Amino acid sequence: MTIPKINEKQKRRDRYSWIVWGIIIIVIYGWCFSDMKFSHIQESAGTVSKSIFMGLIHPDWAYIYNGSGEDLVSQLIMTLAIAFLGTIIAAIISVPFAFFASRSKNSKYNVTSKVGTFLLTAIRAFPEIVLAIMFIKAVGPGSFAGVMALGIHSIGMLGKLFSESIEEMNHSSEYSIVAAGGSKPQVFALSTWPTILPALISYTLYSFEISVRSASILGLVGAGGIGAPMIMALNTRNWPRVGIILFGIVVMVMVIDGCSGYIRKKLV
Amino acid sequence: MHTSEVPRRSFVKKYHIKGMIVIAILIVLFLYSLKICGVDPSLFVSNIAQFGVLIGQMSNPDWSYFSFIWDPLVQTVQMAILGTTIGTIFAIPAAFLAARNLDHSKVVHGTSRFVLDIFRTLPSLLLAAILVAIFGIGPTTGTITLAIFSFGMISKLFYEVLETVDMGPAEAMKASGASIIQIIRLAIIPQIAGQFCSFFLYTLEVNVRSSTVLGYVGAGGLGLYLQQTIDEFNYSETAVVILATFATVLVIDILSNYLRRKLQ
Amino acid sequence: MSDSDILQVNHVTKVYPNGIKGLDDISFNVKRGEFIAVVGLSGAGKSTLFRSINRMQDITNGEIFINGTDISKLKGKELRHFRRKIGMIFQSFNLVNRLTVQKNVLSGRVGYYSTWKTILGLYSKGDKEKAVRSLDHVNMLKKLYDRADSLSGGQMQRVAIARTMMQEPDLVLADEPVASLDPKTSEGVMKDLRNLNVKDHDTVLVNLHSIDLALEFADRIIGIRDGQLVFDKAAAQSTPDDLKEIYEGGNS
Structure with a gap:
């Protein structure tokens, strides 16, 4: 007869914990609503959204390409170039970093590994826009600042993903090279590298997908790419142009996601 | 010499x-x-030289500035919570429409997926820049931005979970004459509730990160102060804004990770 | 010690850092050209013994001589040169899945090449021909340019045997080579190992679970229980009852 009693107790505790959680949630939302200084929605909201919508269905087709280098296609290519450079640079830097981090995990260098992990977390916590603003101060406005910002931001992500995949990799083929008399560099070249490479490429592509999205907003702060004409068109209320740029970004991101997803599926 | 030929x-x-x-x-x-x-x-x-000034000032944060940014910091977190919640409310029905394993036509889930894909192409800051033009400056716009962004993200995460649901129990109940509401409540929700909550928290983390910069384009929260201090070259104040952002993100991450681990 | 002994194991003990005894005072000699089966329960210390013989791990006490050399003294380059002459075959095949069969087989020669030649894949013509011959021996030549992960388990183990042949080993250590294969494939792989012994006159030590395979293929059988050597006889003089004793000993 003791068992049902315990169940009863457990049940009651469960019910109490539900009530406690419910109260916590209600307090959080109550706080959000009561304390939130809601701004008024501007009266022109209706007309502006109508204009944007009209702009979207009557986009400024002439802007797509006009050879000036300021047109949609050139700016989208610039955006892709920023994302591409940022990702490649980050990937190249992250590889040795990740190998070092995962090697030191089980050794006396454990402290370095912890410091490294903390640094990567810190880098990831910085929104790329903040990095872009800082790099604009360092190298002046333009795409270069964008490349640097995305590069650093991607190191935070790729460093983590790379070192995790190295820690989880299957080491069995390394033993056979060691057993045949291979030196450490040979073990790396013949076994570790070919085994880990597909995972590294897959993560790099994934990071590129994210970087393309980020690159499309860098221009909002002056770090190059499609964001710059976008903010200009918004400020001058040039809705047909906003429409075509929006359209361009959506198509670009979807195409890149599609291609990258296809390659990643083939790699596995 | 060889018993079989050398391949070419x-x-x-x-x-x-x-x-x-x-x-x-x-x-x-x-x-x-x-x-x-x-x-x-x-x-x-x-x-x-200029970068040196930036770094120099930034490494000397002006802590007194912190009292100015407390309110927008709180506002940032509130925007993220409300935005994520509103987005989630809309995302649940959308996820049911887009899931392939529930009974409805290919057209329905195909179209809903395509629409959701479009939602997910737009980064939240870009969305905010457009919505500021529509709704005006302030945290309301930020909340709407985050709601739309969360909608795109959560509905995808949710329909992927829905597609992994084991339909066996649901079919057994259907055979014994249960209503659709009963089936959802007793056979489907128990399988997915944990993961749904976990994804909600994960999206909240992402939204807290992005809400800290939305103010840069006028959509409320801390980002406004980021822009102001930089425009006024008050980098020692900028440093405080960045550190506050960093601390907030870290605290929310730790809380959310803790809750997600409890859910599993 | 006689000249015909290729391997001498003298009072070898291995204690793991957690205090568990992997090997407990094991001694035996192996003559050149013998085919020996090492049998025992899993966890009895068979793999520990093999890993100690090619210095994949260090022993706590005792000595291991190969061709009269005390292997515990070897370091760096000497150790790698010593390993070139010891072939190792694993239960999980340990091929590099992403590389072709040819590259996997050639990797058996890794100890004879400099690092940069390995990276660029610059193997000599002679070695490439040797790879073709080795694969032909194990009937895998048609898969020369296939990727290793496209092969079945039995095929992978044959490729691993071909890789070992590339080393022209004095001694082959096969650690549970057939434990993850079905009975029919096991038989084939064991025949390939036997061929290494008969045709190439290699000395072969093989870890086995199966008493039947041990009796069928080996010249001599060594039994290990709880890290101790409990049986050592020519296969022809061993009876199935003897071997049962190795597995059940103490409990029967």
Whole structure:
């Protein structure tokens, strides 16, 4: 007869914990609503959204390409170039970093590994826009600042993903090279590298997908790419142009996601 | 001499033509990108003075500025919570529409997926820039932005979970004459509730990160102060804003990770 | 010690850092050209013994001589050169899945090449021909340019045997080579190992679970229980009852 009693107790505790959680949630939302200084929605909201919508269905087709280098296609290519450079640079830097981090995990260098992990977390916590603003101060406005910002931001992500995949990799083929008399560099070249490479490429592509999205907003702060004409068109209320740029970004991101997803599926 | 013949390889395979082409394309793209982005490391040297000032001031944060940014910091977190919640409310029905394993036509889930894909192409800051033009400056716009962004993200995460649901219990109940509401409540929700909550928290983390910068384009929260201090070259105040952002993100991450681990 | 002994194991003990005894005072000699089966329960210390013989791990006490050399003294380059002459075959095949069969087989020669030649894949013509011959021996030549992960388990183990042949080993250590294969494939792989012994006159030590395979293929059988050597006889003089004793000993 003791068992049902315990169940009863457990049940009651469960019910109490539900009530406690419910109260916590209600307090959080109550706080959000009561304390939130809601701004008024501007009266022109209706007309502006109508204009944007009209702009979207009557986009400024002439802007797509006009050879000036300021047109949609050139700016989208610039955006892709920023994302591409940022990702490649980050990937190249992250590889040795990740190998070092995962090697030191089980050794006396454990402290370095912890410091490294903390640094990567810190880098990831910085929104790329903040990095872009800082790099604009360092190298002046333009795409270069964008490349640097995305590069650093991607190191935070790729460093983590790379070192995790190295820690989880299957080491069995390394033993056979060691057993045949291979030196450490040979073990790396013949076994570790070919085994880990597909995972590294897959993560790099994934990071590129994210970087393309980020690159499309860098221009909002002056770090190059499609964001710059976008903010200009918004400020001058040039809705047909906003429409075509929006359209361009959506198509670009979807195409890149599609291609990258296809390659990643083939790699596995 | 050999009992079987030595296999032959095509020219393309023997000289790894495909791999070579891929590498060549990557190198060309890399060089072309370097050129059009105007990457020039010497710029670091020519701007070193200004960057030095930035770093110098930033390493001396002006802590007194913290009292000014407490309110927007709180507002940032509130925007993220409300935005995520509103987005989630709309995302649940959308996820049910987009899931492939529930009974409805291909047209329905195909179209809903395509629409959701479009939602997910837009980064939240870009969305905010457009919505500010529509709704005006302030945290309301930020909340709407985050709601739309969360909607896109959560509905995808949710429909992927829905597609992994084991329909066995649901079918057993259907056979015994349960209503659709009963089936959802007793056979489907128990399987997915944990993961749904976990994804909600994960999206909240992402939204807290983005809400800290939304103010940069006028959509409320801390980002406004980021822009102001930088425009006024008060980098020692900027440092406080960045550190506050960092601390907030870290605290929310830790809380959310703790809750997610409890849910599993 | 006689000249015909290729391997001498003298009072070898291995204690793991957690205090568990992997090997407990094991001694035996192996003559050149013998085919020996090492049998025992899993966890009895068979793999520990093999890993100690090619210095994949260090022993706590005792000595191991190969061709009269005390292997515990070897370091760096000497150790790698010593390993070139010891072939190792694993239960999980340990091929590099992403590489072709040819590259996997050639990797058996890794100890004879400099690092940069390995990276660029610059193997000599002689070695490439040797790889073809080795694969032909194990009937896998038709898969020369296939990727290793496209092969079945039995095929992978044959490729691993071909890789070992590339080393022209004095001694082959096969650690549970057939434990993850079905009975029919096991038989084939064991025949390939036997061929190494008969045709190439290699000395072969093989870890086995199966008493039947041990009796069928080996010249001599060594039994290990709880890290101790409990049986050592020519296969022809061993009876199935003897071998049962190795597994059940103490409990029967």
